[in-house]
Amino acid sequence: MAENQRSEVPAIRLKGITKAFAGKVVANDNIDLSVYHGQILSILGENGSGKTTLMNVISGIYFPDHGHIYVDGEEVVMRSPKDALRHNIGMIHQHFKLVDVFSATENIILGLEDKSRYDLKQCVKQVKEIANQYGFEIDPERKIYDMSVSEKQTVEIIKVLYRGADILILDEPTAVLTPQETEKLFGVLRKMRDEGKAIIIITHKLHEVLSLSDKVTVLCKGKNVGTVVTAQTNEEELTELMVGKKVILNIDRSEPKNVQPRLIVKNLNCKGVEGVDVLKDINFTINSGEILGIAGIAGSGQKELLESIAGLQKCEGEIIFMDPESGEEKDLRKKTPLQIRDLGVSLSFVPEDRLGMGLVGNMNIVDNIMLRSYNKGKGVFLNRTESSELAEKIIKDLEVVTPGKTTPIRRLSGGNVQKVLVGREIAESPTVLMTAYPVRGLDINSSYMIYNLLNNQKESGTAVVFVGEDLDVLIALCDRILVLSSGHVSGIVDARKTSKAEIGLLMTQNTNKDGASDGRA
Amino acid sequence: MAEHKIKEPLIHIVKRNRIPMWKTWLIRLSAILVALVVSGLVGFLLTRSNPIRIYAVMIDGSFGTERRIWGMLQNLAMLLCVSLAVTPAFKMRFWNIGAEGQVLMGGLASAACMILFGNSLPNGILILVMIIASIAAGAIWAFVPAIFRSFWNTNETLFTLMMNYIAIQIVSFFSYKWSVPKGSGNVGIINRDTHAGWLPVVGGKSYLLNILIVLGLTIIMHVYLWYSKHGYEISVVGESENTARYIGLSVRKVILRTMLISGAISGIAGWLLVAGTDHTISRNTAAGRGFTAIMVAWLAKFNPLTMILTSFLLAFFEKGAVEISTKFGLNESFSDIITGIIIFFIIGSEFFIQYSIKFREKEEK
Structure with missing residues (x-):
């Protein structure tokens, strides 16, 4: 929309922004970008590509290590979100920061350093004016706790507009919205653009970008x-840019042997906390002797899918376990983890949240190893001998670096924590092993150790599920890859034949059958 | 242009990664020393007497005579008993601040048995009935908030606190009903002549049995928390309810069970206070132990054996502070001031065990 540009000077321009964490992880490496007034810029990228870090730099939350920021052509230094606001930059975070018991207007004016008398009526009027100007639908006197997610988001947007923001940054604003709400939001954003605002929007969804x-x-x-x-590009080009070039990994992948259906998921549906569908009509089979990869943008339903199978999530549909010994079919739905175990199903689960779910940070290694087995055997007392031996074995076999087996687990580094967790789950010799992001945050060596462990499990006939984010790893490690896209299965592909571009497209595909979210239609 | 000077703050608070055992005790010890210096100073300013003399009086208050030593030990034991009661709940991160009410209800149940059955039941059976009634009363008083918390996720802190006030009013009601002489509002010594329901005197020392019972409870609680499956479950639920769910543990069941135990021990404390020490009941029977116990348990990091030491510390300072007040003709508030200062420093020392303070290094000009 170059013809709409109102000025020749970018509203905001970044030059050579670099930000590293702990001196090691470079989240932003020499990034340049610019947005003009009357323009909407999308920032696209996979998880961990540095989008949120960059936005936090622009909104004053992080201070860049190097680089310059220019607002309307003048260099600025921002050390806090307050500084950013002074330069008319407003950020709308993914997680709302609102006071529940206050009304919309009270939230909007909260924290303003206004020397004049507190006049709520006047403020309500101003909020209404802003709402009318851009076409927001909002009742300024309504309490936040009475509001839906999209209304809360509206309050957040008006909050920054009320403070006079000219440059708006929205971090994944559509992640929590229904297609209809998304369309409404886009209408408002277009209106704001036409009024001369510069807008930066972070999103994963290609159709929204376009x-x-x-x-x-x-x-x-x-x-x-x-x-x-945007007008000169298409989904394929963007996907290719986003996933990058193929990287060759040396993971020894054996041919699957003795492949048999082990777990059959039929018509699985699941609702999230906000009442939004997080899983819709999921159908797939997990086979023994095979690694099934699960790919998808973060928050596409991976967590809910695994937790539904593990008995930790309320869901609708069928989850059928095919017992390898008796050939019996066992229904796992609406069963607690204990009931699943009592059915004789050995299901291991390495959750994404290692220290919050899989392990207890303040407990030592032995007590953490004991989590799965403490209740075995009769009597009221604990038997630490077995867990202690197992702890020693895991420390030795998986080369866990620790001062000893009685060290609290939170003192270990991420990779060692993960080794303890995976070690414990494998020690159960499971029939089904589910792992969520098992190599996240791990160094190369630890990652390869985990890959090998998963491969060993596969070779011994276990049905392995690997939820991952690195497409190269998924392609090199798994046999089949299931792709999730906003709670749908958008495809199941053969890992030996697929390409990153294909998976990338499936990940960002708009599988919503209502078609309501296609903005240009 | 980008190289804007951001001044480093003068002091940094850094979380300690690890700290050797001796160092933690050194920090705690120096905290107590500083506390003594400060309270000595406050004492000097208020009484104009030599701080050393103040401390001598303090020690004298707890250890001066054999009678005082036994009194101090009895105080220690009762405080320890209530601390043992709150420990499992707090270890589970269930903020049970209702021990005061639970103790009172236990005591009330004991007193009721003594008054109603004092003349009709043989002493052995009476004592047994008292124990059961006290345990039941304390347990019920803890169970009610636990039900509401585990089924409807109400705030247990407010709930247990409110239960205290109900307990106090119920005890007030019965103190009036049973008062001797009628209408005085004072129950007086129950069964003064028959000693029915009184805790037997062992070895000629009136408080010895009390102390032995609490010692037994301490060991049982230690084993329960560290070596039983239940204790392990309490730790898991306390550290992370998500992990508890993940291993298929019913958080609700653990909360209900643990609060029953917590309340039951409070009930025992009530029984010991009524049958073993006071031989009467009043709204002051628990004497704030339900709250002090929280400090005892917390300072000991919920380790029952360490709690012997922390409850000694608090019992000693409280006795000593009372002694100072009377000796120097000050009112009770002075003892509260001293206890407050000491507890402030002891709790403050935990901060320095968790964190260290680093000063900004001098910049080269």
């Missing part, structure tokens, strides 16, 4: 890998 933005900047591994004009 329908809304004027320009797209793609980040990959902390680098700006390309900025393209």
Whole structure:
């Protein structure tokens, strides 16, 4: 929309922004970008590509290690979100920061350093004016706890507009919205653009990028890998930019042997906390002797899927376990983890949240190993001997670096924590092993050790599920890959034949059958 | 231009990664020393007497005579008993601040048995009935908030606190009903002549049995928390309810069970207070132990054996502070001031065990 540009000077321009964490992880590497007034820029990138870090730099939450930020052509230094607001930059976070018992208007004016008398009526009027100007639907006197997610988001947006923001940053604003609400939001954003606001929007969804933005900047591994004009690009080009070039990994992948259906999931549906569907009509089979990969943008339903199978999540549908010994079919739905175990199903689960769910940070290694087995045997007293021996074995076999087996687990590094967790889950010699992001945050060596452990499990006939984010790893490690896209299965592909581009497209595909979210239609 | 000077703050608070055992005790010890210096100073300013003399009086208050030593030990034991009661709940991160009410209800149940059955039941059976009634009363008083918390997720802190006030009013009601002489509001010594329901005197020392019972409870609680499956479940639920769910543990069941135990021990404390020490009941029977116990348990990091030491510390300072007040003709508030200062420093020392303070290094000009 170059003809709409009101000024020749970018509203905001970043030059060579670099931000590293703990001196090691470079989240943003020499990033340049610019947005003009009357323009919407989308920032696209996989998980961990540095999008949120960059936005936090622009909104004053992080201070960049190097680089310059120019607002309307003038260099600015921002050390807090307050500084950012002074330069008319407003950020709408993914997680709302609102006071529940206050009304919309009270939240909007909260924290303003206004010397004049507190006049709520006047403020309500101003809020109404802003709402009318951009076409928001909002009752300024309604309490936050009475509001739906999209209304809360509206309050957040009006909050920054009320403070006079000219440059708006929205971090995944559509993640919590229904297609209809998304469309409404896009309408408002377009109106704001036409009024001369500069808007930066972070999103994973390609169709949204294409329908809304004027320009797209793609980040990959902390680098700006390309900025393209939306009108001149398509989904394929964006996907390719986003997933990057193929990396060859040396993971020994054996041919699956003795493949038999082990767990059959039929018509699985699940609702999240907000009442939104997080899983819709999921159908797939987990086979023995095979690693099934699960790919998808973060929050596409991976967590809910695994937790539904593990008996930790309320869901609708069928989850049938085929017993390898008796050939019996066992229904696992609406069973607690204990009931699943009592059925004789050995199901191991390495959850994403290692220290919050899989392990207890303040307990030592032995007591953590005991989590799964403490209740075995009769009597009221604990038997630490077995767990102690198992702890020693895991420390030795998996090369866990620890001062001893009685060290609290939170003192160990991420990789060692994960080894203890995976070690414990494998020690159960499971029939089904589910792992969620098992190598997240791990160094190369630890990662390969985990890959090998999973491969060994597969070879011994276990049905393995691997939820991952690195597409190269998924392609090199798994036999089949199931792709989730906003709670749907958008495809199941053969890992030996697929490409990153294919999976990337499936991940971002709009599988919503209502078609209501297609903005341009 | 980008190189804007951001001044490093003068002091940094850094979380300690690990700290050797001797160092933690050194920090705690120096905290007590500082506390003594400060309270000595406050004492000097208020009484104009030599701080050393103040401390001598303090020690004298707890250890001066054999009678005082036994009194102090009895105080220690009762405080320890209530601390043992709150420990499982707190270890589970269930903020049971209702021990005061649970103790009172236990005591009331004992007193009721003594008054109603004092003349009709043989002493052995009476004592047994008293124990059962006290345990039941304390347990019920803890169970009610636990039900509401585990089924409807109400706030247990407020709930247990409110239960205290109900207990106090119920005890007030019965103190009036049973008062001797009628209408005085004072129950007086129950069964003064028959000693029915009184805790037997062992070895000629009136408090010895009390102390032995609490010692037994301490060991049982230690084993329960560290070596039983239940104790393990309490730790898991306390540390992370998500993990409890993950291993298929019913959080609700653990909360209900643990609160029953917590309340039952409070009930025992009530029984010991009525049958073993006071031989009467009043709204002051628990004497704030339900709250002090929380400090005892917390300072000991919920380790029952360490709690012997922390309850000694608090019992000693409280006795000593009372002694100072009377000796120097000050009112009770002075003892509260001293106890407050000491507890402030002891709790404050935990901060320095968790964190260390680093000063900004001098910049080269």
